[in-house]
Amino acid sequence: MKYGYYPGCSMEKNARAYHTSTLAVAKPLGIEFVEVDDWNCCGATEYIAINKIPAYALVSRNLALAADQNSSENLVAPCSACYLNLKKVDHYLQENEELRGKVDLALEAGGLSYEPGSINVQHLLETMVVDIGFDAIKAQVKKPLYNLRVAPYYGCLVPRPASMESFDDPEHPTSMDKILEVLGATVIDYPLKAQCCGGHMTQISEETALELIRRLLKNAADCEADLIATLCPMCQLNLDAYQDAVNAQFGTNYKIPIVYFTQLMGIAFDIPAEELGFGKEIVPAKPVLEKITNEAPKPKRIREKKTGLPMPIMAEEG
Amino acid sequence: MTDTFTSRPPTLIDKIIAETPGKASNLYTCIQCGTCSGSCPSGPDMDHSPRTLFAMIDSEMEEEVLTSNTPWFCVSCYYCMVRCPQEIPITDIMYTLKRMAIEAGYFREIDKDKAPEFSETFMDLVENNGRSFEMGVVMRHHLRYHPLSAVKLATGMGLKMITKGRMDFIPTKIKNLPQLKAIIKKAKELGGAA
DSSP states (O other): OEEEEOOOHHHHTTTHHHHHHHHHHHTTTTOEEEEOTTOOOOOTTTGGGTOHHHHHHHHHHHHHHHHHHTSOSEEEEOSHHHHHHHHHHHHHHHHOHHHHHHHHHHHHHTTOOOOTTSSEEEEHHHIIIIIIOHHHHHHTOSSOOTTOEEEEOOOSTTTOOTTSOOSSOSSSOOHHHHHHHHTTOEEOOOTTTTSOOOTTHHHHOHHHHHHHHHHHHHHHHHTTOSEEEESOHHHHHHHHHTHHHHHHHHTOOOOOOEEEHHHHHHHHTTOOGGGGTTTOSSSOSHHHHTTOOSSOOOOOOOOOOOOSSOOOOOTTTO | OOOTTTOSOOOHHHHHHHTSOSSGGGGGGOOOOOHHHHHOTTGGGSSSOHHHHHHHHHTTOHHHHHHOSHHHHOOOOOHHHHHOTTOOOHHHHHHHHHHHHHHTTOTTTOOSSOHHHHHHHHHHHHHHHSSOOHHHHHHHHHHHHOHHHHHHHHHTHHHHHHHTTOOOSSOOOOTTHHHHHHHHHHHHHHOSOO
């Protein structure tokens, strides 16, 4: 299946591992990603705070290019912020005529035009879950991730794309959990899975950001996670690159590798680690990945159903 | 301009709603329940909780609202927005407040951590390259406002990012930069009210 692909600035360098692993797993799944030619930055969370119409025009140029180049009506963004901005701008352009009129004029100045609603913006996770599906992913698994304890971390913008509908639950998303399950991993019920990583707060007020990052790391450590799987370059950067700063600030000693869910898919598909961008993470994932075993973990003992009313379990029974 | 509902001259709340896309008029229906403040991850570090800020908006405390650090400490996590019983687009309102603070010239006074300048530095680089440039934005921002932390960055985390090949020394430029600049220039002419 053919998809338009909007990598976003992070994927070019900082989150290169996400980019290479996305392309590596796309192949066996039969996905062809066609990168939007000459795309520009989506403005992250910064531009809209400065100037409204230019912020919408900036994003609209990408939508116009994607529609013009006509590779597919679906445009996939693996970065949460890019996904939100593309989707939100398209949504508000459809809703607000005055805004649309101004953005039209701005695009015209660059010889472009865009019909709002003609591009369907998807996050990569959405593509995997909704279009490809768990069965097709499972069919590609050659080396299951047995005994690897993974905390699935969604962050904010994929479960909560502003006031628009998400493909998953806004507070308790489960789609990545299910992908990791079919990969054979032991998926942790991670309570803070949809909490904020702090976004750009590391640059504005580091103290605020470090506390948010600490909570996420502590929660994963408390759940005995071997690693955290993410779907966003910003989340990966904050949890990975600021882990040392968290340890220094709070006197902790967290060493939790933060990897992209596509990297884990790649390992399970038996794609060599170097083609998946491993080694780019600051907290190395390699020692943890060695925990993967060839045998599936024994299923949890299920307590026999006792008849009658639920009663506290007595010590001699336990 | 008079308000659609009351035909009185526009108040602070009217101006904020007019500047915000989506169902911003729901702000009139805020019931001060505090769900937003309870959901806010950076609430403890804000001058005013989001709920307090909305009460202040309702009370026409324009200067206090526009000099509050609250919008600048919003991390855009959208928790308040999905939980608000009145479906107020709170995050979008925070963006509007940032813009209004800049337009009113107040933002130079919100110098707690130079949040507005961070956004400006970021966008300056995007307008000139078409792409964001992490090393550029971080170094320029920190050298200007936190010289000590720039040194810390360069020797600590920044160095690790560079050795891992995760940071560029030079920005990437898009091919058709004149086109982007023409679009942005036109948009800026139109950019005031919408």
